[in-house]
Amino acid sequence: MAIRLFIDGAAGTTGLEIRERLQGRSEFELLVLDDAQRKDESARRDALHEADIAILCLPDEAAKDAVRLADGAATRIIDASSAHRVAEGWTYGFPEMVGHEAIANARLVSNPGCYPTGFLALVAPLVRAGLLPADWPYTVNAVSGYSGGGNALIDRFEADPDIAFRAYGLALGHKHLPEMQAYAGLAHAPVFSPSVIPAHRGMVVDVPLPLAALRGQPRADALHAALEAQFAGSGLVSVAPLAPVPGEMLLLRSATPWDGLALHVCPSADGRQARLVAVLDNLGKGASGAAIQNLNIMCGLPETTGLRL
Known part of the structure; x- marks a missing residue:
């Protein structure tokens, strides 16, 4: 018997990419609402109660409302918004970090979140291993394709080809910071500098480290070995060789969907500094691909089924 699946917010960017990854998959029966029903609370409530699993691709407040509508049902929920990432009773959907079980x-x-996926993959294992201090004031520099900003930002970039770069979050306090701090086990929220470029998809997350100034003066090869141990056997996360350091990393306007995550440790020649860099698709492992991975695991299916790898 097929698993009944409802995507609340199926018309948005994340929802559409989830549906693309589900094409041809007979394990699921997709419950679909027409354009009029999508905004009808009663129809949404019925679908949320009828489904075995619901995926919420909604703004935060709407996601909270969907959880309220599902109250009393046995429906399992995957929330792609940031509404419940540090909420009590919710499991953080990063299986390589929290465990598949x-x-x-x-x-x-x-x-x-998309940015936290890169940051946590780089930093959390190293803090847990005692190689990086939990009380260091970390900084994060990151750049994303404009699709991460939803339909409004997509329309803005595609309507104005003169935009070359968009820095934002300048007042700090980005909504991704609570999960970045909590799941990396940090004493302080990192200073986060996100930006957007005129490419539809793709993301680079960069954490610079002054190794010689850190407690214990960790070596880049030890950081690299710890990341390799954390993600050994992963079908989605890869750790690039420590050497040679790549000359450049590119995000391409023509990039196709990808659900993997590539991690790099880039040390200076004298070993006194390093940059930890994560490369991913903000719509893949950063959103829709992660939702499908979690869906597969929750249903007892191979986690990479339907993913673009």
């Missing part, structure tokens, strides 16, 4: 047994799963 935790996702498999959860009823409520909150997808990680």
Whole structure:
């Protein structure tokens, strides 16, 4: 019997990419609302109660409302918004970090944010291993394709070809910071500098480290070895060789959907500094791909089924 699946917010960017990854998959029966029903609370409530699993691709407040509408049902929920990422009772949907069993047994799963996916993959294992201090004032420089900003930002970039670069979050306090701090086990929220470029998809997350100034003066090869150990055997996360350091990293306007995550440790020649760099698709492992991965795990299916790898 097919698993009944409802995507609340299926017409948005994340919802559309989830549906693309589900094409041809007979394991699921997709519950679909027409344009009029999508905004009808009663129709949404019925679908949320009828589904075995619901994926929420909604703004934060709408996601909270959807959880309210699902109250009383046994429906399992994957929330792609940031509404529940540090909420009590929700499992953080990063299986490589929290464990696949935790996702498999959860009823409520909150997808990680796109930027936090890169940051946490780089930093959390190293803090846990005692190689990086939990009380260091970390900084994060990151750039994303404009699709991460939703339909409004997509329309703005595509209507104005003169935009070359957009820095934002200048007042600090970005909504991704709570999960970045909590799941990396940090004493302080990092200073986060996000930006957007005129490419539809793609993301680079860069954490610079003054190794010689850190407590214990960790070596780049030790950081690299710890990341390799954390993600050994992963079908989605890869750790690039420590050497040679790549001359450049590119985000391409022509990039196609990709659900992987590539991690790099780039040390200086004298070993006194390093940059930890994550490369991913903000719509892939940063959103829709992660939702499908969690869906597969929750349903007891191979986690990479339907993913673009």
